[in-house]
Amino acid sequence: xxxxxxxxxxxxxxxxxxxxxxxxxxxxxxxxxxxxxxxxxxxxxxxxxxxxxxxxxxxxxxxxxxxxxxxxxxxxxxxxxxxxxxxxxxxxxxxxxxxxxxxxxxxxxxxxxxxxxxxxxxxxxxxxxxxxxxxxxxxxxxxxxxxxxxxxxxxxxxxxxxxxxxxxxxxxxxxxxxxxxxxxxxxxxxxxxxxxxxxxxxxxxxxxxxxxxxxxxxxxxxxxxxxxxxxxxxxxxxxxxxxxxxxxxxxxxxxxxxxxxxxxxxxxxxxxxxxxx
Numbered sequence: 001x002x003x004x005x006x007x008x009x010x011x012x013x014x015x016x017x018x019x020x021x022x023x024x025x026x027x028x029x030x031x032x033x034x035x036x037x038x039x040x041x042x043x044x045x046x047x048x049x050x051x052x053x054x055x056x057x058x059x060x061x062x063x064x065x066x067x068x069x070x071x072x073x074x075x076x077x078x079x080x081x082x083x084x085x086x087x088x089x090x091x092x093x094x095x096x097x098x099x100x101x102x103x104x105x106x107x108x109x110x111x112x113x114x115x116x117x118x119x120x121x122x123x124x125x126x127x128x129x130x131x132x133x134x135x136x137x138x139x140x141x142x143x144x145x146x147x148x149x150x151x152x153x154x155x156x157x158x159x160x161x162x163x164x165x166x167x168x169x170x171x172x173x174x175x176x177x178x179x180x181x182x183x184x185x186x187x188x189x190x191x192x193x194x195x196x197x198x199x200x201x202x203x204x205x206x207x208x209x210x211x212x213x214x215x216x217x218x219x220x221x222x223x224x225x226x227x228x229x230x231x232x233x234x235x236x237x238x239x240x241x242x243x244x245x246x247x248x249x250x251x252x253x254x255x256x257x258x259x260x261x262x263x264x265x266x267x268x269x270x271x272x273x274x275x276x277x
Contacts (some may be wrong), residue, residue, distance in 0.1 A: 008060075011111075014111045015063065018113075021108060024054050025052040025074075027052075027083055031084065032274065033116070038121065041089075045267060046268060047267070062104065062105065062108075074109075084184065093194070100149060100152070103149040108208070110270075116231045117225040119225075119234050119272075121218045126245060130187070135237055136212065136238060137185070139175065142189070145219060148220070169226050173231070177277060189212070190211035190215070191219030197215065203244050233273075
């Protein structure tokens with residue numbers, strides 16, 4: 001059992017963190033937020049020099065990530081007339097955190113005004129036709145983490161209740177807008193707890209369930225953002241083929257290296273995406 005559930009309600013904690021973030025960043029509110037998964041941090045430099053960098057662990061409710069490639073800061077940039085929060089570094093269930101802690105950064109940026117949340121990640125490809133270096137738009141997900149950010153007490157007023165509709169979780173409107181500036185494949189992301197990589201049998205199961213991608217993040221954040229009324233966009237950088245799809249062994253270093261190789265193209269994609277959302 002996770003040992004670090006916030007001592008106050010998670011929505012109040014996010015509101016306090018949002019107020020402090022805005023005050024320290026010198027902004028009234030954010031227009032949108034981008035959560036930078038493994039490999040995406042370098043590409044985000046294309047959005048411009050940050051006006052402020054707030055160490056996330058100094059904000060209420062945040063903890064420092066323990067995974068290489070996640071540096072734990074919230075950067076403020078202005079691009080195409082939009083004020084953007086770049087959440088650089090996320091925490092995961094496999095680090096020993098509960099679902100509320102995992103989604104706390106997303107709840108914070110939504111409380112700080114962001115009505116659109118772009119969730120990026122590095123993922124393994126289950127489709128042999130979609131190889132490393134590809135970017136896939138998440139059209140839907142399968143949450144096999146065994147948990148939800150809506151578990152626990154009923155969300156307080158004025159927030160929606162537990163039973164949020166996820167029919168349009170990954171916004172169809174936003175995906176159509178993205179399609180106008182970049183021709184990218186779409187896929188279904190399967191979220192698991194990790195931290196171990198999957199077995200070939202588990203990947204075969206995922207394929208039969210309809211998954212295109214597999215990873216250890218994103219699904220809980222998407223649910224939390226949608227519950228708060230934000231529009232959600234998901235983008236996966238394929239860092240490797242999943243177990244059994246190719247004979248190569250899996251290594252977290254290749255996740256980081258894939259991001260470094262793709263930094264320029266990822267940056268160009270983010271720069272085209274921000275103005276249309």
